[in-house]
Amino acid sequence: MKGPSRLARLWLSAALPEAVRDEVMGDLHEEHARRAPAGAWQAELWYWGTGAATALSLWGHRARAAWARGAAGALPAKGRVMDQVAHELRMALRGLLRRPAVSLLVVVTLAVGLAANATLFSAFDALLLRPMDYPHQDRLVRAWQRAPQTEHFDRSTLSPADFRDWQQAASAFDALVGLEWWDVNVQGGGLPERVQGFLVSPAFFDVLGTPPVLGRGFRPDEAEPAKRHVVVIGDALWKRSFGADPGLVGRSLLLDGVSHVVIGIAPPRFLFPEGAELWAPLSIAADAPRDRHYLSAIGRLAPGVSLEQGRAQLAAIAARLAQDHPQTNAGSEAVVVDLQVGYEDAGLRGVMAVWQAAALFLLLIACVNVANLTLARATERQGELAVRLALGAARGRIVRQLVTEGLVAAAAGAIVSLPLTLLATRAMRESMPADVQRFVPGWAGIDVDGRTFAFTLVIGGLAMLVFSAWPAIRASRTPAAETLRQGGRGASGVRQRGRNVLVVAEVACALALVVGAGLSWQTAQRFTQGPLGFDPDGLLTFAVSLPERDYVDEAARAAFARRAGERLGELPGVDAVAIANVLPSRNDNSGRSVFVEGGPAVEPSRAPIADNRVVAPGYFAAMGIPVVAGRELRASDDAAAERVAVVSRSFAERHWPGQEPLGRRFRLGQADAPVLTVVGVCGDVVHQWFARREFPTVYRPLDQAAPTQLTFGLRTAGAPEALVDGARQAIAAIDPALPASGVKTMREALARSTIGLQFGAAVMGAIALVALLLAVSGIYGVMAYRVALREGEFGVRLALGASGRDLLGLTLRQAAVLTGTGVAIGLGLSTLLGRAMVSAFQGAVRPDALAFVGLPALLFAVALCAAWLPARAVLAIDPSRLLRSS
Amino acid sequence: MKSIHLGELEQVVLLAVLRRDVDAYAVPLLEDLEAAGRRLTRGALYTALERLEQKGLLQSRLGEPLAERGGRARRYYAVTVAGLRALSASRRTLLALWDGLEARLERP
Structure with missing residues (x-):
């Protein structure tokens, strides 16, 4: 039988008087056990509530008894230290209970x-x-390349060839482990499911010191191509799709249609890296490329080797590779940081x-x-x-x-x-x-x-x-x-000044918090409600991944997209279907180098980047993205036709500023890739709030470059949620092995992608609200006290002919001066906080008039109300009674 | 010996302990009192038990530590001779005062 939570017991044992502690705790424990079968949560609540009430009441009785005793005699005659302390505490308790x-x-x-x-x-x-909490945590590191080849990232992933060279030469490390993002369709459990995993070097589980709880980790030889079809399954996936069946180890699963033997189950809550739920061995071929970067690297330093030494060694290796392979590695450096820092979210x-x-x-x-x-x-x-x-x-x-x-x-x-x-x-x-x-x-x-x-x-x-x-x-x-x-x-002037300072400080702090909350809220609003460049309402989205084994070439993938488009378009309620490799708000990794014909010659490693979108005909209309010049992509832009592209306005402005973009030609990806001709210009979209706002983008016809990952957007006038079942069935009807993954409305996807901000806004809002309440109660308290203190003085003034209204005005004026000073200082603090937030939220926060004028005014008004309520008491002062009493 | 006057709370708590005989610890006592129509808070019961023991009207002993109580023992109470004497004195006083008044309750 599980008793009340440890925290509850800990807390209660601290809260109870010692003399009855064991007895009371035992009794409550016993009754908790009786209540638990009816509902664990309720029993726990009951325990907290009853425990608190009992403790309070016990202390109350004790305090009253102490008071009674204390009233009889003052100090204990010959105070031992403990008696003295007890006496002091008793007096304090008495003081507190008096009010x-x-x-x-x-x-x-x-x-x-x-x-x-x-x-x-x-x-x-x-x-x-x-x-993270791994054994040898202090020796775990993450490594990157700092590569001039990539325009936007100073921490670049590694190419497999570079990684292999690092791995072979890095003697300062117990092991270096390469990680490659690996999304697969899993068949063998319930419904086919899209699961995110990683291909990892076999030493992965050893380096982290977290072996699978069932089965085993990878053996070194499983990096060989012939032996690599083994997989370790995440705990959550195992429970979700396989009913936590221990017999799963040893069985085979189809991953993207390829049979893999399950060799182990990872420990609960092990989701490294980046929420992975599947791990299979990474095998690096002898002819692995040096110019494609897609591996992350982690490692464990050898015992006694410092981070600095590890860093120096990888730097030397990177420098040597830069010399040996100037074409691809010129200027490349190694970046090595603590693992935890390496995986920390930047913001x-x-x-x-x-x-x-x-x-x-x-x-x-x-x-x-x-x-x-x-x-x-x-x-x-x-x-x-x-x-x-x-x-x-x-x-x-x-x-x-x-x-x-x-x-x-x-x-x-x-x-x-x-x-x-x-x-x-x-x-x-x-x-x-x-x-x-x-x-x-x-x-x-x-x-x-x-x-x-x-x-x-x-x-x-x-x-x-x-x-x-x-x-x-x-x-x-x-x-x-x-x-x-x-x-x-x-009340002497000194004392009053002290209290005034406190009120001013309180108002200032509260204002800073309220402004901070306002800024957070505005930012979140702007992200979810602001213009996106497409119409996010009435849009259901999902993704389908086509395994390369079953969909070998572009023709097969394009055929699938066409059939899916037809079937989905026939669903009742669907007005239009958008198909693309990546829809807005979805994660992507689709940056491509751009080589403009007739443009300045650039080294391939320093070419500008554009997002690569591959879309089916009708995409722009379905998404509500305006085509501002030229034409849409059509069904006639097929594999046999001329290679064309629609580019975003930002792309056109970046590469042909002030010139006519239509008819211009460029290459995408490599300097020798096929030439694309611009046939249209479309509006910019916000793809992701932080990194991809109005980013130069190229849209190409799906028939000319069919991708393995397809995302769908179903446009409807009704509720997009109603289309979910139909969409799943339509995909299953074409290929029952393919799951429709990440099914959500575009609004949900947007909310999801900005959830951190909304969360931040909610937290700040909650803090600010509490701050406001506390500040208001503080102001109320001070004013009430002040009025009570000056009752005599007010009485004299009234007797001398001042009106109650005058006195109320006087009191309020003082409150206004205090609050006003607080607001002024608070504005200063708010400016500082605003600046901190602008940098914390990477420029997404924009301080504006509402935050810096509206909110202070609101706070000022609320504070005056808080002062006015107790100040009204001056109107009730009866001078004759007061004067008599003095 | 100086006679002790029992308060109402003290009286009902002593009676509840007396009725329980063998397993008189706080949990069933609270239930008995409630069943008899005398609701009181847990804190009040513990305080009353503690005070009665200090006054020598109750004595207590600890039972065995029990797993169902998180390894803590029960504190069993029993009425002392002084307690019995005080109860009976209270009873005498009450009965004497009630004598002849029962009829008055019929027509309030």
């Missing part, structure tokens, strides 16, 4: 601030600090830093509220403190008492924050679709653990120490005589 509403506000505020920080910390920890670090910074701002606001409380309490007790100081009490003792109150509140806040953190991390983990999660190493590891717990305690404790010690020390410094002269009531 339960305010104390609760502080605890909740702090808990929310801490939970936000802890949640983001656990994400930070899982995604950046420890996304992730910046985004996470922005989030963590936002969470720290939030905590700052929470702490400011706490400091406010301490100041308020100190002011309230100024009279008492002054008397005690005058009577000779040690200043340190008074400070200690105020600080202890802060620490007790911090401890309570930290305890309350843990279940909040647990819920928030769970929500964060599960809000990301599984098929996206796979690609983010470490995502599934976002969880609350001992590190999160320690982090929370440390920052919570530090924050409270600073934010309650500072006001406490200030409070104790006020000259006692002065306070006593003022009747123990007056």
Whole structure:
């Protein structure tokens, strides 16, 4: 029987008074076990809830008893240290319980601030600090080439020939492993399925130190072409398609129609690299090319070899290859980095830093509220403190008492924050679709653990120490005589200034967060709602891969595309069918060098790049991409006809600026490839938001270059989801071995491709909302307190003829000055944050007027409302009563 | 010996322990009290048990550690002689005060 979660038990054992801990925990455990069969989740919730209620009630009883005792006698007579501490804690608890509403506000505020920080910390920890956890992690590296051949990437994949040379010469490494992207159609389980895998050098599983849990990894000889038809299956795939059948090892599967023997099952959650679920041996032929780059490389340094030494050796090898093969390798260098850094998402670090910074701002606001409380309490007790100081009490003792109150509140806040953190991390983990999660190493590891717990305690404790010690020390410094002269009531100017600074800080932090959230939201909106260059509504998309074994040549592939186009076009509800090698928003790797006829002579390695699209007739109309000059591609542009192309406007402008592009000729891929004639110019599309916006693109007729990967777009006036079954059946009717993969509407695909941004916007939004609430409650508290404090003064003013309205105006003016100052400083902070975000989101964030005028105005208005509510109390002041009482 | 006046909560908790005889630990006690129409929070029960033990009206012993309790032992309670004396004193007082008033309950 599985009991309550470890975290729940850990938390509860910390929360319960020691005397009854074993008894209560045992009882709750027992009842949890009784409830668990009816629902594990409910039982867990019950455990948290009942545990918290019981702990609170037990402490409440104790505090009341302590209060009763404490009221009777003051200090324990001869205080041993522990007695002293217990006494101090008792006094603190009494102090907090005396104003339960305010104390609760502080605890909740702090808990929310801490939970936000802890949640983001656990994400930070899982995604950046420890996304990978392999044995010998510190010796694992990723290697690239920095190659001038490629225009856009300073980290280039390797050619197989280069990799083989690296592998043979790199003695500083236990092994270098080559990785080649490998998408295959898997048959043998349920439906045929498109699965993403990698071809890997046989040492792959050894280098990472994660052998398959069932069966075995690859043997060195399995890189030989004759023996390479073996495969290791990912855990999720094994469970999903093969019912976790252990008998699968030893059986054969058809991968792209080729029989492979399953030799092993990878451990659960092993998805390296990039979410792979299948691994087969990579075999490099003796005549492997040096001019085609498609291998990634990872390696494990030999024991005792430093990263620097490994780097130096590969650099030397790369330099030698550059000398030996100047044609292909001139200028090539080796780049070697830590494996984790190598697989880190480029944008992730910046985004996470922005989030963590936002969470720290939030905590700052929470702490400011706490400091406010301490100041308020100190002011309230100024009279008492002054008397005690005058009577000779040690200043340190008074400070200690105020600080202890802060620490007790911090401890309570930290305890309350843990279940909040647990819920928030769970929500964060599960809000990301599984098929996206796979690609983010470490995502599934976002969880609350001992590190999160320690982090929370440390920052919570530090924050409270600073934010309650500072006001406490200030409070104790006020000259006692002065306070006593003022009747123990007056708030000195110094004290007020301290509180004003806090309000200003609070508003400033909140504004920065709100603006940050606004920018994130706008960015996400622009990506999903902005113009794309094609019509994304009413479009169902999916992909079909044609195995080269069954579809040997272009004619066979083109024939398949034609038949698929006909069948899909006949489906009821389908208005048009778009067929291309790659539809917008899908991942691709289709950059090709461009050689323009009559253009400047370029070295092949430095030729400009264009995206290569191969499309069926009717593509532009079906996608809603405008053809702005010349003509569309037609069915008559077949294999026998002249080789033609439609180019995007950006392509035309790049290669023939200010000139007529129609009729121009160029070659694609290699300098000696067939010549293509431009017959039309079309509008630009946003292919991918980050890397491929308005990128020069070439569209060629499918009949003249039929690809093995086909993507389909079905245009309909109705709901695209309704076409899913029909589309699957139509493809199966042509070839039952082919799965339609990645079936989703274009809107879904777009949302998916920008999910990181939307997620970022949601996180920032949540942080900003909490910040706003905390700031507003802070302002409310300060104003309420201030009005209460000046009641006497207001009474006198009223008696002297001022109207309630005047006083309300006076109060609001002060609030406006404070808020206004906060907004001004906040704008400065926002500008900094905006700048950080522009760089974190790689230029996708564009600060604008709404963010920098609208949101501050909104915040200002909300803050004034928060001030107005308590300020109204001045209207209710009855001067005669007040004057009588003084 | 100074007589102890029992509060209502103390009284019902003592009675519940007395009725249970062998397996008087918090979980069934809470159920019994609820079945008898006296709802109280867990924290209140633990506090009452603790206080009654401090006053010497209850005594407790630990059972064997049990797997179903996450390896923790049950704390069984039993009413002490002092507890019995206090209960019976309370009962006497209550009965004396109730004497002759039963009819009044019929017509509230």
